[in-house]
Amino acid sequence: MAYVILGTCINDAACVDVCPVACIHPAPAEAGFATADMLYIDPQICIDCNACAEACPINAIVREQDLTPKLLRYKTLNAEMALARSKVA
Template sequence: MAFVVTEPCFDCKYTDCVVVCPCDCFHEGERMLFIDPAHCIDCEACVPECPVEAIFHESNVPEEWKEFVALNEEMASVSPSITERKQPLATPNR
């Protein structure tokens, strides 16, 4: 099991979660972040750091965002790793 980045991260891409990850399992896509499930250790460090509440344990992903479980696995394998804070794409209005 692993944590998953979901729809609220799309066009936001805050990286507060990235800097607290002890296993560097975040990957940067063009418009959102992804978690590599093969490297995630389920520590939950990233969850409280996400200002848009986009990160869920894969067993708790809301039904409407279930496709993000497979998307994280797929995109983490083809996207570069990210370990440092960057400017977000947008300010969350949530």
């Protein structure tokens, strides 16, 4: 299980600094941050600690198991963006 970032993300990166495993991308120092529509969480690395959800000012981070059917697409989107990043890294 992992946490998932929703499309309401405003890219303030408040979650990035609190993640103990650095699985939220793109971080401000990484390529693509300035132009990203939203950040995403790599589900392969996330350890379900909840720190990011507590840090997010607009509640844009949700536990995977709490996603409503309407929001499930963000689970796929986060995973796809993480996979795309791993292929160019």
